[in-house]
Amino acid sequence: MIVCVAVVGHQNNPLYIQSFTEADDALKLHHIVHCSLDVVDERGLLSRHTVLVKFDSGVVLCGNKKKAAADGAVYSKLNNPKKSSPTLNETFLGLLYPTENYKVYGYLTNTKVKLILVTTDLDVRDADVRNFFRNFHAAYVDAVSNPFHVPGKKITSRTFAERVSTIVKSFGLSSGS
Amino acid sequence: MGREVSESCVESLLTEIVSSYCNGFYADKPELAARRIEAIGFQVGHQLSERYTMDRPRFTDHLEAIKFICKDFWSEVFKKQIDNLKTNHRGTFVLQDNRFRWLSRMSVDPSIETLGSIQDPSAMAENKAAQAIGMHLYFPCGIIRGALSNLGIPCAVSADISNLPACSFVIRIKA
Numbered sequence: 001m002i003v004c005v006a007v008v009g010h011q012n013n014p015l016y017i018q019s020f021t022e023a024d025d026a027l028k029l030h031h032i033v034h035c036s037l038d039v040v041d042e043r044g045l046l047s048r049h050t051v052l053v054k055f056d057s058g059v060v061l062c063g064n065k066k067k068a069a070a071d072g073a074v075y076s077k078l079n080n081p082k083k084s085s086p087t088l089n090e091t092f093l094g095l096l097y098p099t100e101n102y103k104v105y106g107y108l109t110n111t112k113v114k115l116i117l118v119t120t121d122l123d124v125r126d127a128d129v130r131n132f133f134r135n136f137h138a139a140y141v142d143a144v145s146n147p148f149h150v151p152g153k154k155i156t157s158r159t160f161a162e163r164v165s166t167i168v169k170s171f172g173l174s175s176g177s
Numbered sequence: 178m179g180r181e182v183s184e185s186c187v188e189s190l191l192t193e194i195v196s197s198y199c200n201g202f203y204a205d206k207p208e209l210a211a212r213r214i215e216a217i218g219f220q221v222g223h224q225l226s227e228r229y230t231m232d233r234p235r236f237t238d239h240l241e242a243i244k245f246i247c248k249d250f251w252s253e254v255f256k257k258q259i260d261n262l263k264t265n266h267r268g269t270f271v272l273q274d275n276r277f278r279w280l281s282r283m284s285v286d287p288s289i290e291t292l293g294s295i296q297d298p299s300a301m302a303e304n305k306a307a308q309a310i311g312m313h314l315y316f317p318c319g320i321i322r323g324a325l326s327n328l329g330i331p332c333a334v335s336a337d338i339s340n341l342p343a344c345s346f347v348i349r350i351k352a
Contacts, residue, residue, distance in 0.1 A: 010329070089234040110230035111327045141231060145224045151327075 002119050002132075002168045003102065004029040007140055009152055010112035012037055016140075016155040020168055033116050036104045039096040040114050043106075091137075092130055107133040115140070121172070128172045139163045184278075191279060195312050207308075211315045218319020219326075226324035229253055239350060242328050243270050250324060255279075268350035272321075273343070279313060280342040310338055321346060 007016040017033060019026045093106040096116075103124060107115040115136055117129065143149065143160040194214060203210035229250055236242045247259035251274075261273040314336035322334045331351045338344045 089237060091235060108235065109227075110233065110235050111227055112329055113227075137231060141228050144227055147220075151220070151223055 001121060002117060002171050004033060004116075004118040005136065005164060005168060006030075006033045006114075006116040007155065008033075008037060008114040008116065011152075012114075013152065014154070015113070015152075016160070016164075018161070018164065020165070029118055032099065032102060032104060032118055036096045036106060036116055037114065039104075040093060040106050040108055040116075043093050043108070092133055094126075105129050105133075107137065109137065113140070119171075125172070132167060132171050135167045136164065139167065188279060188282070191313065191316055194316065199312055207312075211312065214312070214315040215319040215322070218316040219323035220319075221316075222320035222323025222325075223327045224323075225254065225320070226250070226327045230328070236328065239268070239330055240264070242325065242330055243272075243348065245328075246321060246324060247272060254320070268352060270348040270350075271345055272348065273345040275343045277317075277342050277344045279317065280310065280338075280344060283310060283313070283341060307338060310341070311336070314338070314344065318346065321348065325350075 001020075003021050004017070004019040006014065006018070009015050017030060019029045021029070091107055091109055093108055096104045096106045098104070102118050102120060103122070105117040105119070105124075107117075109115070115133055117132065117136075139160060140155075142163075143155050143157050144151065146157060149155065149157070194217065198210040198214055199207060203213065230245070233245075233249075236245065243262070243264075247262050251257065251259050255274075255278045257274075257276070257278070259272045260275045261271075263271040263273070318334040318336050322332060325332050325334075325348070333349045333351065335347050335349075336344055337347065
């Protein structure tokens, strides 16, 4: 069961955060979402290091060989574990971190908007999560395409809220059985 | 997948935006009118980029984002790609479109040239026409700037008209 979803802007400003539990634990869930932002940033940074490597290899051509080569070595070292995975710049970030009771998944769009999902399910299928984020992202895009929506402000659209709760309810149902 | 919109409607709307801002709201302040039109374009570009980048991995560098603008973004908006992309590798990009859709049906008003008084040099009429065309280009400039800044690339965009309907957009990325 999904207990919380969130949309966070590129300056880590909350755009939409909604919990789906009966109990009064909204604050705790918000805290979990907040913590996950650091992990998202970390993964985003890793992909930025590849750019540095590219620039460094350019510098080698222009001279100052020794230093550039040294820098390049440092960055490629940082980079190596990441290079092995083929999903370098995929929007779907996968499992951000597991806590005792929850699993937190993340998704980073091209426009640096973060989508966060907190679930209590222990055996979650990757395809389900991907599917959820695709629908969630589509709902978000439709919401911000509203000409009356101010970019960077909270999403107050009721249609968006309804659509998100529909997506949350259908999570894992389509292929769960 | 997306919904479509009549092309003639968009063109009429653009013409109407330009004329109401330049001749109506800010008739005596063309600079302010240009800024307002650019701001509308900015919001449009901001929202479009969100939609068109939905199914692709994140961009690693500026060039990749610019290429996206030239290819996919341009084909979505104008049904063709940018014809030529030049760069100085220092943050300036020139996007040339040999047949820019929003200028393709634009003509220089012949009455300006024929009816203009003899003292009025044709250079001035030409200048006036260029100004009117330039006003129509603030909107696409805003779209490009909005799309790029939403992708995390702050920049300034200006447009050059060489000869109708070709035009080029100059993107200067702010360091």
